[in-house]
Amino acid sequence: MNFKNLFSKKEDKKLLAIERRESYYIDSKNVTNLSTMSGENFEVFLRDLFIYDGLKAELTPKYKDDGIDIIVTRGKLHTAIQAKRMDIYKNYNLVDKEVVNSLVGGARRRGIERTCIITTSIFTEAAQDIAAQEGMELIDGRQLYYLIAKIRPELLAEAYFEKLGYIKCPECGTGILKKREGRQKIPFIGCTNFPKCRHSMKITEFETRYIKQ
Structure with missing residues (x-):
C-alpha cells in the first residue's frame, strides 16, 4: 500500500x-x-x-x-x-x-x-x-x-492570498484585514466583515505582527 x-x-x-x-x-x-x-x-x-x-x-x-x-x-x-x-x-x-x-x-x-x-x-x-x-x-x-x-x-x-498582501481576519476567519478610519478620522486596521465582525487593531500592532516578520 x-x-x-x-x-x-x-x-x-x-x-x-x-x-x-x-x-x-x-x-x-x-x-x-x-x-x-x-x-x-x-x-x-x-x-x-x-x-x-x-x-x-x-x-x-x-x-x-x-x-x-x-x-x-x-x-x-x-x-x-x-x-x-x-x-x-x-x-x-x-x-x-x-x-x-x-x-x-x-x-x-x-x-x-x-x-x-x-x-x-x-x-x-x-x-x-x-x-x-x-x-x-x-x-x-x-x-x-x-x-x-x-x-x-x-x-x-x-498562503498565495497572503503573498498578495491580504491578511485573513484572525477572529472571523473569512474577512480581510484592511486599513479603515474611525469617527475622528484616526486610521486603524479592521475587518472587511464589519459590522458583523468588529475585530480591530492599531496600525503599529498590525505591522509588527504581520509585516515586520
Missing part, C-alpha cells in the same frame, strides 16, 4: 478537533516557509498535518530516536517517518543514502515494517535505489506540497 494513500480518509476526520484549533505549525504562514523553518518545527508541522487527517501521530524523543522522527499509526499499521527539512537552494542539500540506511536500521530495531522519508528537498539516486529495495516510501518537496493540497488545500490558497 502506498503510504500517501493513508491520508484523507473521510471516515477518520472526526477526532482531535481541539488539536486542530490549537495547532500553530499547520497555518498557511508556515506552508510558505517549510524549507527554512527549523528541523524540529518541520517535524511538528508534519505531525499536526497527520493528526488533522485523522491519523495518530507521535513525535519520538530527541535523543536515541533510531533515525525516526514521527510514528504514524492507523489501526494496527505503524509507519516510521524521518522528516528532513532541507533548503535545496542553499548548498544544494539532498537526502542521501545514509539517511535511508539509518531509517531502515532504526525501524528494524523497533519492529516497524513500514518506513517513509519526507523532505523539503529531493533524494539522491543512490538513496532512491536503496529505498526501492527496502520498499520505503519517499516524499520529496514537490510531492509534499501535493500531500498538503490533498489534506488541507485551503492552506495553499491562503
Whole structure:
C-alpha cells in the first residue's frame, strides 16, 4: 500500500478537533516557509498535518530516536517517518543514502515494517535505489506540497492570498484585514466583515505582527 494513500480518509476526520484549533505549525504562514523553518518545527508541522487527517501521530524523543522522527499509526499499521527539512537552494542539500540506511536500521530495531522519508528537498539516486529495495516510501518537496493540497488545500490558497498582501481576519476567519478610519478620522486596521465582525487593531500592532516578520 502506498503510504500517501493513508491520508484523507473521510471516515477518520472526526477526532482531535481541539488539536486542530490549537495547532500553530499547520497555518498557511508556515506552508510558505517549510524549507527554512527549523528541523524540529518541520517535524511538528508534519505531525499536526497527520493528526488533522485523522491519523495518530507521535513525535519520538530527541535523543536515541533510531533515525525516526514521527510514528504514524492507523489501526494496527505503524509507519516510521524521518522528516528532513532541507533548503535545496542553499548548498544544494539532498537526502542521501545514509539517511535511508539509518531509517531502515532504526525501524528494524523497533519492529516497524513500514518506513517513509519526507523532505523539503529531493533524494539522491543512490538513496532512491536503496529505498526501492527496502520498499520505503519517499516524499520529496514537490510531492509534499501535493500531500498538503490533498489534506488541507485551503492552506495553499491562503498562503498565495497572503503573498498578495491580504491578511485573513484572525477572529472571523473569512474577512480581510484592511486599513479603515474611525469617527475622528484616526486610521486603524479592521475587518472587511464589519459590522458583523468588529475585530480591530492599531496600525503599529498590525505591522509588527504581520509585516515586520
